[in-house]
Amino acid sequence: MGRRDVERFLMGGKDPGLNAYHPEKKIQYKDRMPEEHSAEYRLALSDLIKAAKVSEKKMAHSYRNFNVGCALFAYDEENNEYEVYNAGNWKYEPGTQEGNDQRCAERNTLDGATKDQCSVVVGMVIVCEQTQKDSTSGVNSTVLTPCSKCRKMLRESPLIKPDTIITMINPKPDRSVEDGGAGEEGYEEWIEEMTVAELLARHGEEYPTTKV
Numbered sequence: 001m002g003r004r005d006v007e008r009f010l011m012g013g014k015d016p017g018l019n020a021y022h023p024e025k026k027i028q029y030k031d032r033m034p035e036e037h038s039a040e041y042r043l044a045l046s047d048l049i050k051a052a053k054v055s056e057k058k059m060a061h062s063y064r065n066f067n068v069g070c071a072l073f074a075y076d077e078e079n080n081e082y083e084v085y086n087a088g089n090w091k092y093e094p095g096t097q098e099g100n101d102q103r104c105a106e107r108n109t110l111d112g113a114t115k116d117q118c119s120v121v122v123g124m125v126i127v128c129e130q131t132q133k134d135s136t137s138g139v140n141s142t143v144l145t146p147c148s149k150c151r152k153m154l155r156e157s158p159l160i161k162p163d164t165i166i167t168m169i170n171p172k173p174d175r176s177v178e179d180g181g182a183g184e185e186g187y188e189e190w191i192e193e194m195t196v197a198e199l200l201a202r203h204g205e206e207y208p209t210t211k212v
């Protein structure tokens with residue numbers, strides 16, 4: 001989608017080509033997060049996108065230039081406030097860092113929220129200028145979606161809810177990606193958004209009905 005489309009989207013407009021988040025969609029899970037959280041996420045979204053982009057540029061380290069930035073928006077019930085955690089991924093050449101070759105940006109941000117004892121992750125923005133076919137599910141996408149290890153983390157973390165929002169942005173989509181539809185002139189940036197439950201479903205996985 002073009003920059004103008006992104007702005008329109010951020011202002012709450014609807015784009016027919018966008019796999020948008022539908023707050024009215026009822027998800028049959030007991031642990032849905034309160035609706036005011038997603039409204040706060042909307043208000044914070046442009047700042048979160050900026051934070052994720054800065055992380056992708058300044059905090060990510062990847063030996064093969066596969067840089068990912070993430071900004072996570074969490075609610076801290078005890079202090080009744082929202083917190084932002086942003087981080088990049090790191091990926092060293094295999095074998096150069098014993099036992100610690102790689103760490104995803106999503107995990108780095110969630111670690112921060114977990115350490116601070118936040119109660120719920122309202123949403124996260126993931127920015128990457130590249131994309132790849134998911135090695136586990138085989139799903140192709142014009143935006144980078146969380147990898148299988150991160151999806152496992154999303155299923156298991158008590159901070160993640162089925163309606164936690166995942167906003168995925170590719171600021172420089174590869175126009176040759178099949179099924180991407182990004183070939184049109186003027187398409188500068190791709191943004192795709194869905195809930196965790198929808199993300200898992202896309203990869204043929206399920207959000208657990210019970211969490212310990």
Ligand SMILES: [Zn+2]
Binds near residue numbers: 104
């Ligand atoms: Zn990952």
